[in-house]
Amino acid sequence: xxxxxxxxxxxxxxxxxxxxxxxxxxxxxxxxxxxxxxxxxxxxxxxxxxxxxxxxxxxxxxxxxxxxxxxxxxxxxxxxxxxxxxxxxxxxxxxxxxxxxxxxxxxxxxxxxxxxxxxxxxxxxxxxxxxxxxxxxxxxxxxxxxxxxxxxxxxxxxxxxxxxxxxxxxxxxxxxxxxxxxxxxxxxxxxxxxxxxxxxxxxxxxxxxxxxxxxxxxxxxxxxxxxxxxxxxxxxxxxxxxxxxxxxxxxxxxxxxxxxxxxxxxxxxxxxxxxxxxxxxxxxxxxxxxxxxxxxxxxxxxxxxxxxxxxxxxxxxxxxxxxxxxxxxxxxxxxxxxxxxxxxxxxxxxxxxxxxxxxxxxxxxxxxxxxxxxxxxxxxxxxxxxxxxxxxxxxxxxxxxxx
Numbered sequence: 302x303x304x305x306x307x308x309x310x311x312x313x314x315x316x317x318x319x320x321x322x323x324x325x326x327x328x329x330x331x332x333x334x335x336x337x338x339x340x341x342x343x344x345x346x347x348x349x350x351x352x353x354x355x356x357x358x359x360x361x362x363x364x365x366x367x368x369x370x371x372x373x374x375x376x377x378x379x380x381x382x383x384x385x386x387x388x389x390x391x392x393x394x395x396x397x398x399x400x401x402x403x404x405x406x407x408x409x410x411x412x413x414x415x416x417x418x419x420x421x422x423x424x425x426x427x428x429x430x431x432x433x434x435x436x437x438x439x440x441x442x443x444x445x446x447x448x449x450x451x452x453x454x455x456x457x458x459x460x461x462x463x464x465x466x467x468x469x470x471x472x473x474x475x476x477x478x479x480x481x482x483x484x485x486x487x488x489x490x491x492x493x494x495x496x497x498x499x500x501x502x503x504x505x506x507x508x509x510x511x512x513x514x515x516x517x518x519x520x521x522x523x524x525x526x527x528x529x530x531x532x533x534x535x536x537x538x539x540x541x542x543x544x545x546x547x548x549x550x551x552x553x554x555x556x557x558x559x560x561x562x563x564x565x566x567x568x569x570x571x572x573x574x575x576x577x578x579x580x581x582x583x584x585x586x587x588x589x590x591x592x593x594x595x596x597x598x599x600x601x602x603x604x605x606x607x608x609x610x611x612x613x614x615x616x617x618x619x620x621x622x623x624x625x626x627x628x629x630x631x632x633x634x635x636x637x638x639x640x641x642x643x644x645x646x647x648x649x650x651x652x653x654x655x656x657x658x659x660x661x662x663x664x665x666x667x668x669x670x671x672x673x674x675x676x677x678x679x680x681x682x683x684x685x686x687x688x689x690x691x692x693x694x695x696x697x698x699x700x701x702x703x704x
Contacts, residue, residue, distance in 0.1 A: 393465045394572070396431045397447050404451045410434070412445045416462060419446065431572055442466045474500035474563060477585050484579030485571070486515060487541065495571040501585050503559040507678050508551040509586050510564070515543045515579035523578060526565040530555045535566065535580070536647075545685065546582065546614075547647050550678050592616035592681060595703050602697030603689070604633060605659065613689040619703050621677040626669040626703050628682070633661045633697035641696060644683040648673045653684065653698070664700065 395410065405427045411419035412434060425432055437443060443466075446459040475483065475498065483490050483497040510525075514535040517523050523535040532551070538544035556562060566580045593601065593616065601608045601615040628643075632653040635641050641653040650669070656662035674680055684698045 392433050392435045392437055393443060393445065393467070394431060394433045395445055395447065395463070397460065399430050400427075400449050402449075402451065404453070406450045406452045406454075409448045409450060409456065410445070411448070411459065412443050414441060414443060416444050416464070417446075417459075419444070422448075424450075433572075437467045439467050474498040477501040477564070477583060479583045480581070482515065482579050482581030484515065484566075484568070485575060485577050486579040487577055489579065494568075494575060496565055496567045497580050499564040499566075499583055501562050501564070503557045503561065504585070505553070505558045506556075507553050508556055509548055509679075509681060510551050510583070511546055511548045511586075512566075512583045513543055513546050513581050514538055514566075515581070516541050516577045517544070518576070522568060522570060522576070523580070524565075524567045524569055525549070526567060527551055527555050528557060528563055541577070543579075543581075545687075548616075548681050548683070549647055550675065550681070551585070552678055592618040592683075593701075595619040595682070595701060597701045598699070600633065600697050600699030602633065602684075602686070603693065603695050604697040605695055607697065612686075612693060614683055614685045615698050617682040617684075617701055619680050619682070621675045621679065622703075623671070623676045624674075625671045626674055627666055628669050628701070628703050629664055629666045630684075630701045631661055631664050631699050632656060632684075633699070634659050634695045635662070636694070640686060640688060640694070641698070642683075642685045642687055643667070644685060645669055645673050646675060646681055659695070661699075669703065 393412075397408070407427045408425050408429065409422040410425065410432055411422045413419040423432065423434070434443075434445075442464055444462055444464045446462050448459055449457040475481075477499050479499060481490075483493045485491050485494055510532075512535070514523060515538060517535050517538045518540070520537055521534050522537075525532040525535060532549060532555075536544055536547060564583075564585075568576060568578050570576050571578075593599075595617050597617060599608075601611045603609050603612055628650075630653075632641055633656060635653055635656045636658070638655055639652050640655075643650045643653060650667060650673075654662055654665060680703075682701070682703070686694060686696050688694050689696075
């Protein structure tokens, strides 16, 4: 019969075999029947694929549900960069609202130089809601996002994205000298929560830094840093009070001779704290203006009939010397015991003795301890009248020498 062919095929056991031959069936069918069977097989395969896809989708949904809201985190992230003093050059500080899920394990911080294209993440703990990224390139725009992770390792989707262009240190700093006051000052500037940055031009040689701080509660609260070199910490002050003027030497090896210098006062507790603190009256002078070179046979201060150009302080300088030294001096018209304070390189040595009214006292000598004396850099010796200003008391110091 034309157009009819008989074919044979071994196929697995079926519920409706045409011929039962042990474990397999022997089937005979027409080519037309073959097409129909192929169509049925294709439909069955499509149905199976659809079922598998549906199962995958269900598994994905169930997997998301197993994250117990982790995938539903709506992290609100914001970046501090618009407020002066917090636009820290080379860094960006991120803040986000905390998640309240009981199985929260922590957060991951992502950042990169292209939107939604991030490098390796930084992991932080579940109690962290702010983080500062450092060593970022000046002039480069960075993009940031945060995710949340639960105790099973499931991670949420990215938060909304924020960005920041990293400012240059010199454009985000206060030029020196600066007579203003900056920080987190009650009733004053509050735009520098964690750091105040100053800048000054290149200068050769050793320099002298003068400054005052406000409301420094503990010894290592405010750190002083020059071009990345830690110089030390600002002194503790009375609560909500300004301290006296302090001076420290900026060593030549830390000072840039021909490029800008960056001087930072950093509150090591902020953030996460928001402690009150402040710095003001900041200035830098060269070695030639350190003070009156010693020995000095003249008399200086607010002297009736004499020098009256040093109302509150007379500053002397002498070169580096090893070992203990002996200071000799005389004072004039010191009325009370703690009127004239003697300070060497920021260290208080004591007070000058009381004299008769409008009279010079006898020559006094005190030891300058080796631990307070700079061996190879200039030393600054100050006689400070603690009442001036606001007062304008008569007083004076003369015949000062160090041996």
